[in-house]
Amino acid sequence: MKSELYERPILGITMGDPAGCGPEITVKALRNKEIYDMCRPLVVGDSKMFEDSIRILKEKKIKVRRVSLVEDARFEYGTIDVYHLDLVDMSQFQYGKVSAMCGEAAFQCVRTVIELALAGKIDGTITNALNKEALNLAGHHYSGHTEIYADFTNTKKYTMMLAHEDLRVVHVSTHVALRRACDLVKKERIYDVIKIAHNACRQLGIAEPRIGVAGLNPHSGENGLFGTEEIEEIIPAIKQAASEGFNVEGPVPPDTIFSKARGGWYDIVVAMYHDQGHIPLKVVGFVYDREAQRWGSVSGVNITLGLPIIRASVDHGTAFDTAGKGIQNEVSLTNAIRYGMQLVRNKDK
CATH class of the missing domain: 3.40.718.10 (Isopropylmalate Dehydrogenase)
Incomplete structure (x- = not known):
């Protein structure tokens, strides 16, 4: 059938x-x-x-x-x-x-x-x-x-993608405690998610996907001042992906990367943990009507990749x-x- x-x-x-x-x-x-x-x-x-x-x-x-x-x-x-x-x-x-x-x-x-x-x-x-x-x-x-x-x-290798119109986000980790999520920010996993994100965009008809990778820490760590995950794990993963021909940029500070994506800089964003990716998607996709006292729009999509x-x-x-x-x-x-x-x-x- x-x-x-x-x-x-x-x-x-x-x-x-x-x-x-x-x-x-x-x-x-x-x-x-x-x-x-x-x-x-x-x-x-x-x-x-x-x-x-x-x-x-x-x-x-x-x-x-x-x-x-x-x-x-x-x-x-x-x-x-x-x-x-x-x-x-x-x-x-x-x-x-x-x-x-x-x-x-x-x-x-x-x-x-x-x-x-x-x-x-x-x-x-x-x-x-x-x-x-x-x-x-x-x-x-x-x-x-x-x-x-x-x-x-x-x-074994999969990730969640959220999408609202042209804003797309994939996650390094999802349903784990925040303390655990920080421990899961590892080079191998980040590289895998970048690759999955690239393939997903191709499957959606985007010939040359532009991938933005978020940092984990404020200001993407500020060269180690606010954390070393960017230096030790995220940047090496980005460099490996770039060496293999992926159009990838980062780590971009988490407080600006989603605005850039909305503005057309990226076709997809790699978020480091659940709420980092979910919050911006739901801010734009979930619209509450104050006067009617009910949701006017609930329009995001969740896709499992890999x-x-x-x-x-x-x-x-x-x-x-x-x-x-x-x-x-x-x-x-x-x-x-x-x-x-x-x-x-x-x-x-």
């Missing part, structure tokens, strides 16, 4: 934690006919949740169709094909509640979509948000999607505080689908 290069790719979209916003924003995203014009979406999850989202949204033109095989999906606009997994006991279910049942449901959706991609049944995977507490309550001790994907695909399969994701959480109310914004999911499609199109180029 795997689609040919120039056909609409089949993208598997996970439900996410059913107590969160995943089912709702999936229905909202798939109300857009343009999605069906560019790809063939297959939702992986419990069909009951999508039926309930349709009820909440009072959506009369969209219906759900259960399938048990990818080959049975029709990919027709107006009908959401759900690769049905019977995961949620509606008599025990509650929106916005952390539970082992919902953590298990979210995990099984991720596991299934990875298996479908590895088997060549689908071309790429798109993930909705899961809740880490619920995931751990269900007995799955991962810090997030990235680590699940790495484990199930047996991938995997043998494609994974793009929403760049927000489960929104437990407003889940089930019909007010969630689907922009991030729509953007993730677009990114997933672009990665599929350029995969073999």
Whole structure:
């Protein structure tokens, strides 16, 4: 069933934690006919949740169709094909509640979509948000999607990329304590991330990627005055990458590198740790409407690089505080689908 290069790719979209916003924003995203014009979406999850989202949204033109095989999906606009997994006991279910049942449901959706991609049944995977507490309550001790994907695909060298419009960031480390993150700033890892970043930009259609590498310390260490990681680890990694032909610059002070990237200096930035990369992306991608007292835009995309399969994701959480109310914004999911499609199109180029 795997689609040919120039056909609409089949993208598997996970439900996410059913107590969160995943089912709702999936229905909202798939109300857009343009999605069906560019790809063939297959939702992986419990069909009951999508039926309930349709009820909440009072959506009369969209219906759900259960399938048990990818080959049975029709990919027709107006009908959401759900690769049905019977995961949620509606008599025990509650929106916005952390539970082992919902953590298990979210995990099984991720596991299934990875298996479908590895088997060549689908071309790429798109993930909705899961809740880490619920995931751990269900007995799955991962810090997030990235680590699940790495484990199930047996991938050792990988990284997270966040993207909003032309601002792209990859990370040397992500879900570890800040003290530990500083210890992980090592030449070999930084070099690997630079190389992964270069390849990702090429896959996105950027022929000659320009890579900016952030420093770890204030002012990038000020020649050792505020720390020596730049001298001992970051600069040697940059020099090695540059000697191999990568267009890479740094270490650039962390307080200016993202403004430069926004201004077009770089196609992608290598951040040293989670918040260094996440904060600037979310400042530009997450817009809160003061007057309406709600989020007007939540539009970043999270992509795992270095995997043998494609994974793009929403760049927000489960929104437990407003889940089930019909007010969630689907922009991030729509953007993730677009990114997933672009990665599929350029995969073999």
